[in-house]
Structure formats: structure tokens, C-alpha cells
Amino acid sequence: MALDQSFVGRTYPPTAPYEVGREKIREFAEAVGDANPAYVDPAAARELGHPDVIAPPTFVFAITFKAAGEVVHDPELGLDYSRVVHGDQKFAYTRPVRSGDRLSVTSTIEGIKSLAGNDIIDVRGEVHDEAGEHVVTAWTKLVSRAAEEA
Amino acid sequence: MATTIKYADVEIGTELPAQNFPVTRATLVQYAGASGDFNPIHWNEKFAVEVGLPDVIAHGMFTMAEAIRVVTDWAGDPAAVVEYGVRFTKPVVVPNDDKGAEIEVSAKVAAKLDDNRVRVDLTAMSAGQKVLGMSRAVVQLV
Numbered sequence: 001m002a003l004d005q006s007f008v009g010r011t012y013p014p015t016a017p018y019e020v021g022r023e024k025i026r027e028f029a030e031a032v033g034d035a036n037p038a039y040v041d042p043a044a045a046r047e048l049g050h051p052d053v054i055a056p057p058t059f060v061f062a063i064t065f066k067a068a069g070e071v072v073h074d075p076e077l078g079l080d081y082s083r084v085v086h087g088d089q090k091f092a093y094t095r096p097v098r099s100g101d102r103l104s105v106t107s108t109i110e111g112i113k114s115l116a117g118n119d120i121i122d123v124r125g126e127v128h129d130e131a132g133e134h135v136v137t138a139w140t141k142l143v144s145r146a147a148e149e150a
Numbered sequence: 151m152a153t154t155i156k157y158a159d160v161e162i163g164t165e166l167p168a169q170n171f172p173v174t175r176a177t178l179v180q181y182a183g184a185s186g187d188f189n190p191i192h193w194n195e196k197f198a199v200e201v202g203l204p205d206v207i208a209h210g211m212f213t214m215a216e217a218i219r220v221v222t223d224w225a226g227d228p229a230a231v232v233e234y235g236v237r238f239t240k241p242v243v244v245p246n247d248d249k250g251a252e253i254e255v256s257a258k259v260a261a262k263l264d265d266n267r268v269r270v271d272l273t274a275m276s277a278g279q280k281v282l283g284m285s286r287a288v289v290q291l292v
Contacts, residue, residue, distance in 0.1 A: 031184035032215040033171065038228055048152040048227045057222070057231050058215040062186050086210045088284070090235030096228060139235070 002114045003121065007077055010109045015067045017102035017130065025055045025099060032056060045098075054096040060103070061089065064125035064138040067105035071123050072142065077109075079119060080144050087120065087141035094134045102130040110139070117146030153230040157266040157291040166224045166257040166270065171216040173208050173242060174250030181212045195246060207241035213253055213281055217274045220257045221287050232267065233288035242276040251276055257287075266291045 022042075029039035037044035038054050045053045072079055097103065104127070111122040125138040178192045187209055190197040198206050214236050222228040244251045254275045261269040272285040 028184045031177075031181045032212065032219070033177075034215075034219055034222075036222060036228060048229065050229065054228060056215060057218050057228060057234050058211055061211050066186070086238055088235065088237045089211070089214060090233070092233045093229075093231065 003077060003079065003112045003119050005112055007074075007109050008112050012067075012070055012107045014104040014106045014128075015063075015070075017104050018063045018066075020055065020097055020099055020101040020103060022053050022099040025053055025059065028059050028062075029056055042099075050096065050098055052099040054098045057091060057093070057096075060091065060097050060127060060136050060138060063103055064105050064107075064127060065140065067107045067125050068123045068140055068142075071107050071109060072121075079121065079142075080147070083145045083147065084142050085145065087143045088139070089141070090139040091136055093136045095136075097127075097135060101135065103127050103135060104130075119144040152227045153225040153290070153292060155225055155230075155289075155291050157262070157268065160259050160262070160268055160291065162259055162262060164259040166220050166259075168254070168256040169220050169223070171219070171253045171255065172250060173212070173216075173244055173253060174248075175206065175244060175246055177250065178206065178208060178212070178244060181209055185209065185211060187211065203241065203243075205243050205245055208244055208251070208253075210236075210238040210241075213238075213242055213274060213276075216253050217255045217272050217282060217285060218287060220255045220272065221270055221289060224257075225289055225291075230290050231287050232290050234286070236272075236285040237283040238281075239283040240276075240279045240281045242281050253281065260286070263288065 106126045108124045110124045113120040123140045127136045257272045260271040270287045274282040
């Protein structure tokens with residue numbers, strides 16, 4: 001079923017802040033096997049000019065995707081989440097995410113398309129810190145695959 | 151920004167050191183925990199097959215995280231990455247054996263941009279298939 005085009009441009013309220021901690025960053029860096037000291041050693045991060053350890057570039061996805069979930073699960077939109085796959089992902093950074101950040105995400109539906117029975121939805125997540133400064137923007141393309149013919 | 155790579159030293163076609171990243175079922179369980187993505191297609195073979203996949207597949211975001219390591223290891227300071235985008239074209243299939251799968255990542259400078267920035271194009275392969283498309287990073291050099 002084609003999704004309602006009137007949702008394009010809809011912006012959802014900012015999420016409650018996510019507090020970024022050193023140990024969560026360490027856990028993520030270890031999970032991707034990345035030994036860059038800037039992720040685990042505050043002194044090494046400071047040497048690079050960062051006030052505390054920074055997160056790997058894709059770390060923020062866990063936060064923006066959770067925020068996008070509020071869009072995806074919006075009952076009014078009616079997306080069949082059980083058939084959703086991740087199509088594209090893009091980030092644009094003003095600065096890296098770092099330990100101590102309290103990040104809030106504002107999600108906007110940028111586009112809705114129907115292609116060969118698949119519903120394609122583009123969500124933009126603007127991530128700001130506690131001071132209201134922009135940290136990163138995440139663009140997520142989700143594809144809800146057409147249901148098989150019964 | 152504390153990368154040591156100089157814009158002047160980089161040309162279109164400059165290759166970054168390529169790397170291979172192993173991925174096993176244990177890797178995926180660890181990534182699921184760290185990322186909070188517990189979709190069973192990444193750890194439950196029965197479920198993966200039921201939804202039409204050949205086997206358990208890696209998280210696309212795991213592959214995305216590995217691929218950019220070629221750039222962050224080159225730049226030294228991960229903050230040099232100012233833009234990064236990919237398209238998930240094929241899954242990385244991870245069999246339940248001792249070896250798992252491997253993600254082979256290569257990268258080269260594709261364009262020199264303004265303000266000492268370069269565009270790096272990445273290629274990520276697994277089992278002979280391109281697993282990421284349109285995989286590009288914009289990197290701030292000095």
C-alpha cells in the first residue's frame with residue numbers, strides 16, 4: 001500500500017537527550033575492532049584537540065535510528081516495519097560526537113516514494129548538543145519491500 | 151583537527167592503505183550488543199532463512215563502520231571525516247564456521263575539493279561481491 005505523501009516534510013519533536021559516555025564509546029569501538037586511541041584514551045583525544053574521547057563516525061546511528069523509529073512506527077504513517085531494510089546511510093559532521101555530549105535528535109521525513117511496490121522513505125535526523133549546537137546530520141533511507149503475492 | 155595528511159601531498163588517484171576485516175558470528179553478537187541492533191537476521195540462522203536470506207548476514211552499519219576505518223586509520227584523527235555515506239547493495243553473509251566472512255576495503259582519492267578537503271571513494275567487497283555502493287567520504291586535510 002502506497003504511503004501517504006502528506007507526511008513528506010513532517011518534523012517530529014526533538015528526542016529526550018542521549019548522554020554519551022566513555023564506556024559506551026569504548027564498547028562500540030571494541031565491537032568494530034577499532035583500536036584508534038582517540039576512542040578510548042582521553043589523553044590521546046586531547047592531543048588531537050578534542051576535550052574528551054570521541055566516538056567512531058557511525059556511532060551516532062544508534063541514536064538517530066532510535067529517533068527515526070518514532071517516525072517508522074508512527075501508526076498514522078502505517079509503514080510495515082517487518083519488511084523494512086536499510087537502503088542508504090549518510091552522515092555530515094560539524095564535529096565528532098564525544099563523551100559527555102547530551103544529544104537530541106529532530107527527525108524529519110524528507111521523502112516518500114513507491115517503486116515497484118516497495119515503499120521508500122527518507123528520514124533526516126538533525127543531532128544537536130545541549131547548547132543547541134549542531135553536531136551531525138544523519139540521512140537514512142529505509143525500504144519497505146513489497147509483500148509477496150499470496 | 152589534527153590529521154597529519156597534507157592536502158598538497160595528495161593527488162586524485164592516491165590510494166589509501168587497503169585493509170581486510172574479518173567478521174564471525176561472535177563479531178555480530180558483540181556488534182548487536184554495542185549498537186543495540188538486535189534484529190535476528192544478524193544472529194539467528196533459522197530466522198534469516200525464513201525471511202529469504204541465504205544465511206545470517208552482517209549488520210549493514212557494521213560494514214559501514216569497518217569501511218571508514220581505512221580512512222580514519224589513514225587520517226589519524228577520525229574527526230577528519232566530515233561526510234560519509236554508503237548504499238547497502240549486497241549483504242555480507244556470515245557462515246557459522248571458524249572463518250566467518252571477510253570484508254575487503256580499498257579506497258582512493260577521487261576528487262580534490264575546496265578548503266583542503268578531498269573526496270575518498272571506498273570499495274568494500276565480500277565473497278567477490280560489492281557490498282557497499284556509492285561509498286564516499288569527504289575528508290578534511292591540512
